[in-house]
Amino acid sequence: MRLADIARGAGAVLEGNPDVEITGIVYDSRRVAPGDLFVAVQGIRVDGHHYVADAVAKGAAAVAVERAVKFPEGVPVLRMPSTRIGLADLSAEFFGRPSRRLRLAGVTGTDGKTTVTHMAEHVLQASGIVAGAMSTVAFKVSGREVDNLSGQTTTEAPEVQAWLARMVEAGAQCVVIETTSHALVQERVRACEFDVAAFTNVGHDHLDYHVTWEEYVEAKARLIDLTSHAADKGVEKTAVLNRDDPSYERLARRQISRRWTYGMTTASDLHPLDLAITGSGSRFRMKTPLGEAEVILNVPARFNIYNALCAAGVCLALGVPLEDVGQGLAGFEGVRGRLEPVDLGQDF
Incomplete structure (x- = not known):
């Protein structure tokens, strides 16, 4: 599914290539596969924003964040007020609501x-x-x-x-x-x-x-x-x-x-x-x-x-x-x- 379509349906602000094809939604950097959208979520003990670089290194096609994060140049980014809420909306959009x-x-x-x-x-x-x-x-x-x-x-x-x-x-x-x-x-x-x-x-x-x-x-x-x-x-x-x-x-x-x-x-x-x-x-x-x-x-x-x-x-x-x-x-x-x-x- 095109990144732009997922972003539009989930209310995210897209920065970067809108035509990237997304093949999955992932919130755990250890489970990232090439083509996935990695959603950085703040957990109780661990903050996914600390693992954005790891996700990209494993082949994440794009990342979703709720605050400023350093990551390799050229990676498309979705900016959202809350990636916890965003994870739900992005997932629903990806699977066709x-x-x-x-x-x-x-x-x-x-x-x-x-x-x-x-x-x-x-x-x-x-x-x-x-x-x-x-x-x-x-x-x-x-x-x-x-x-x-x-x-x-x-x-x-x-x-x-x-x-x-x-x-x-x-x-x-x-x-x-x-x-x-x-x-x-x-x-x-x-x-x-x-x-x-x-x-x-x-x-x-x-x-x-x-x-x-x-x-x-x-x-x-x-x-x-x-x-x-x-x-x-x-x-x-x-x-x-x-x-x-x-x-x-x-x-x-x-x-x-x-x-x-x-x-x-x-x-x-x-x-x-x-x-x-x-x-x-x-x-x-x-x-x-x-x-x-x-x-x-x-x-x-x-x-x-x-x-x-x-x-x-x-x-x-x-x-x-x-x-x-x-x-x-x-x-x-x-x-x-x-x-x-x-x-x-x-x-x-």
Whole structure:
């Protein structure tokens, strides 16, 4: 792709040859290949601007910077106010803004977001919609799964956009992304055009990074802001919030077109009626803004009822018929590594 086209779409100021062909977007100088655009990003411990010369020596065709840096003469430069934000926009532009061709949901929270992500993807697939998912566990599209070996729940922007592009190419219509607070603060999903923002709960994890619970909630709330301001794709922008969680009041202050709540009581838009819980799952009538559906869950524990209500809200917001949501939830058997039953013939 021409450097000038990437720069124009990402709002960067280009200095140098506009016709250079870019073959990849890279933020780690150790991974640069000839033809790549190296984006120098200021990290927590390392500043990519210190490695511009190394990137050029390895064949970088151009560099993107946010401050003055010395580099070999003749190398095209993109100047941006923030290369952290720029990395997201440049990556999205390079891959053709794939999220604009998808109905996209982001799932965040302290606990349960992996399960909700895969539960929603399962319901979408079961309803006949070709769907994809990105989570701590795997990247999945149209039922095919690749392990996530990155060490990150939400990968960096180039990887996120690359996977979205693969999913578009595979015919996906909807994608669900597990979205961490770190990813939101570090702008990894900045260029994702979300239609739904879903929240599980907000506990007291990651306070080494966010310092206070209030800052942690604010980091999570960015997902609502991204969704509210995302491109219009004919899907009403929706926040799906846990009415029973302490974070609810703060999150509910964020502006968005539609807000659905879920919880165990009738105060929530989505809630269970005639609930029966067993050791292996639960059964209930699910009350929703669009009517009622019978739900049989084959995953145990009360928290999975919350997860199912959240996933149901996501799928309904993305356009899945109510009856298909109930049927899809019944077929979900859980996520590997998440409360998996171990049957070795033991008597318990």
